Amino acid sequence: MIKQNKLSFSRLAIYATLLAACAVYLVPLIVMLLTSFKTPEDIRSGNLLSWPDVITAIGWVKAWDSLGGFFWNSVKITVPAVLISTLLGALNGYVLAMWRFKGSQLFFGLLLFGCFLPFQVVLLPASFTLGKLGLANTTSGLVLVHLVYGIAFTTLFFRNYYVSVPDALVRAARLDGAGFFTIFGRILLPMSVPIIMVCLIWQFTQIWNDFLFGVVFASGDTQPITVALNNLVNTSTGTKEYNVDMAAAMIAGLPTLVVYVLAGKYFLRGLTAGAVKG
Template identity: 70%
Template sequence: MTKFSPGRLFIYFILILFCAIYLMPLLVMLLTSFKTLPDIRGGNLLSLPEVWVFEAWFKAWGSACTGVTCEGVKGYFWNSFKMAIPAVFISTLIGALNGYVIAHWRFKGSNLFFALMLFGCFIPFQVILLPMAATLGKFGLANTTTGLVFVHVVYGLVFTTLFFRNFYVSVPGELVKAAKLDGAGFFTIFFKIMLPISKPIIMVCIIWQFTQIWNDFLFGVVYSGSDSQPITVALNNLVNTSTGVKEYNVDMAAAIIAALPTLFVYVVAGKYFVRGLTAGSVKG
């Protein structure tokens, strides 16, 4: 039987305490989403519902709504998927190519190129709003899902390139040189050697990019049209445009629905996240 020292028990107590504090808002949201409005007004935030009801979930999704003002988040939910999946795929693939080139195919000015990309990490979103809007207008991509994909790919390339570059630096240069001596070209080395060993950092980029894109509100509200708005914009509209009695249970259910995809990604691929971040920390 394992014995715990007082010091270790204290550490576990602190960890459990902070975990409980961190999860408290989620518990409140979940309980509230199953309560009726009278129960919400008369009960405690942490009290169990007097009657467990699912009407708020159907209304938040859009299955129990009538009229224009209550259409739920269903359509916007799929809009976010249409935006996030191609943006994550494209930015990850191009970032892998960029990181591979910077790490093992040095060219004149490559260090300056990488330094400028690092500088791009510190540019606030607000700075690029007007230039990007003008660019989307010239390309005919304004107020479209394709335009949102383009914006997230451009902004995400900085981070994916940085992740892959740091990972590929740890790959021995002799491996690439040996492949070149055997007659392998640029893309052969990339697809046959580099990508197969890049699973941890690919998962890091997928988690990072998907979370950033799915949770983004600023780009979504600025560059989307009425039929291409992501779920973050819909959630904001649902919370701020309610008429009559404030339906907190519907708001909480919609917020949980909006958070489910990112939660799923972390549960499925989270074990690769720390492994991928530390994979390029030691060379060789």
């Protein structure tokens, strides 16, 4: 009986700690959400956690008017870069795990080295390359930069996932006459849903939230939403409209939140898959 009471108390303490941690993390979100629906007068007269006297969506309307075009720029940049880098990473990981060739370990080591290169190192070479290709200050140029930079990460994820697949499965498929793409498309890809979700979440988060590449490689109407948000928050005439700033920040952050909610259950499963073998 005493042991059972100790377990109940321990569980209660764990739940209380978790709830307190959730509250701490949710306070900034609550403040942003409440502020975005307040009027400027309400913001100046009340406190951060007070309920709006008059609920209005004018802050959201103004924020979307300022960021709407840049929001779709980020969509045009993020979606193709995420999908292509994930597909190429899957192919690279498949080759490195199942079709070893001379120099494959060196190739994998170079890709692994690419994961640790800071963004600042590639700014000048990437600018030179985009200029030569005629892609400077374009959304296509940003897609190319994110695609090249992301392949190292997706290859690493898929390679570590595929080395956990039994070799006998692939050998049996080869004996049955299955070729390179048949094994990849009909055997490995259907098994790769967890790691695909990891790559989608990882790449989407990295690319959507990127500021450095966006501010360096884009200008004017081709900038992503992160750069536009920074310009909006740091540029004001007259009275500062904090409701617009908070609504703009919510608009910029919502896509990443939606992706995590929809695919987050696969994230940990995919990261831990292949962690023992290889």
